[in-house]
Amino acid sequence: MNSKLSCVSGFDRLSRIPLYVPGKPIQEVQRELGLSRIVKLASNENPWGPTEAVKARVASVIAGSEFEGLGLYPVSDGYYLRKRIAERRGVSVDRVVLGNGSSEILEMVAKAAFLDGGSSVIPKHSFAIYGIATQTAGGRVIETRASATELDVDDILRSVVDDTRLVYLGHPNNPTGIRIERSALERLVRQLREDIVLVVDQAYAEYEDPAEYPDAAAYLDERPNLLVLHTFSKIHALAGLRIGYGLGSNELMAYLDRVRSPFNTNHLAQAAAEVSVQDLAFEAFSRQKNAEARQAFSLEAANHRCQLTGTSGNFVLMETALPAADLFKELLQRGVIVRPMQGYGLPNHIRITFGKPEEMRAFWDAAAPILDGGC
Ligand SMILES: Cc1ncc(COP(=O)(O)O)c(C=O)c1O
Incomplete structure (x- = not known):
């Protein structure tokens, strides 16, 4: 940081406050990795709308x-x-x-x-x-x-x-x-x-x-x-x-x-x-789609012996033996963006947002070979 600016009263304290790290923009990942398709399951958005x-x-x-x-x-x-x-x-x-x-x-x-x-x-x-x-x-x-x-x-x-x-x-x-x-x-x-x-x-x-x-x-x-x-x-x-x-x-x-x-x-x-x-109809529809995605994900996670946390929201936490930061990078190389949780004090968890069925399929297609038969 510019030393003159950090002399401004309060700026030094400000620089010690953790920065919010947002999910990577899709177009940036696409450009960096030269991928044709990106599946973003990182920011808990609803894939079914707006209407x-x-x-x-x-x-x-x-x-x-x-x-x-x-x-x-x-x-x-x-x-x-x-x-x-x-x-x-x-x-x-x-x-x-x-x-x-x-x-x-x-x-x-x-x-x-x-x-x-x-x-x-x-x-x-x-x-x-x-x-x-x-x-x-x-x-x-x-x-x-x-x-x-x-x-x-x-x-x-x-x-x-x-x-x-x-x-x-x-x-x-x-x-x-x-x-x-x-x-x-x-x-x-x-x-x-x-x-x-x-x-x-x-x-x-x-x-x-x-x-x-x-x-x-x-x-x-x-x-x-x-x-x-x-x-x-x-x-x-x-x-x-x-x-x-x-x-x-x-x-x-x-x-x-x-x-x-x-x-x-x-x-x-x-x-x-x-x-x-x-x-309210769109909310009910989205809630139903989310419940279906959670159920399908739980079955697939059980097949891969992956431990899940949480039953609420439009996302799930998954525990992995591989450090979350490494799993995040491996998935990114395959065009799937999830959120690694080390910044939240959970170094062996990733958070996955529930997307459309084809997006969840893309997640497991990318994750299965990395997890090599199990979390
Ligand atoms: C628990 C929680 N609160 C608030 C927000 C912020 O939402 P907004 O987009 O309304 O700022 C988020 C976004 O991820 C969240 O997870």
Whole structure:
């Protein structure tokens, strides 16, 4: 790093915060390796969408009208989309905030909470942005002991210290694909100190069976310091447009609004999400396809004696004797991109997103010879 720049107060500390490492872009892999076909199973996107109705709505914004077009600023707070979300989730519109992806809301809440410093409690093996958002906002991370197969609410509660401002919970958690039961969620919601914001990240919630899933939004009236996050990047298949939302009390939303950039979500994203949030049939279809992919993958993994972790989300963790970084490279050479998990403290696990059947076939065709008869 440029030595003059690292003299700027704070930059040196910034350079010690881990960087988020995104999945490799398909076109770059294709160019580097001279491959004709790439199968990307690395970023937990939904391969089945977006729907034609969503694309038609985006096209109408591009065509432009008196009220919307690419040359005009979008609705600053995304009122019309927030209204649709509020209807779907059964809350009032002032209890919905939008973000440029739910990652931006993770940054917003950290920015608000760590204005005077403090700490966050994060279960081990959680989504990297929780720690990055905390630290870039000036907070300190306390990691709990959770294992790859278990999230321990009592350990989360025990880890809280005097200056804790935020607790994060992936529900289900990425990359482990596990979630806590209703009773544990209730304990966390009710026993966590009132001056701590509980952030329940439900990015993959729509992949769960709606009849069984303990939705943290059920506790919004009970706990003013609760933020429940959803994204349009996963089951809604709009990762490229960057849009997500948070639900909370109107007091909490008013604080988040103070750290939200004006016009933080764009026209195309707002319009696409307005259509998508109402399309329960597409969600049910995607959930079913995901369940089928998981079942087929489990059978194939058993044939290869591969150990899997996680039953939630649109992905799975697979343990391998070969270091994850090596397996990742070998698969990449064969045109399949997965996510190695060494950065998440899991050096012998890769995370595989469930794609279409032909993509999963391509994964096993590439993986079988490398695994040489077994994980
Ligand atoms: C648990 C979790 N939360 C949030 C996100 C971020 O999603 P977005 O695209 O809305 O920023 C992801 C993306 O992978 C995720 O896995």
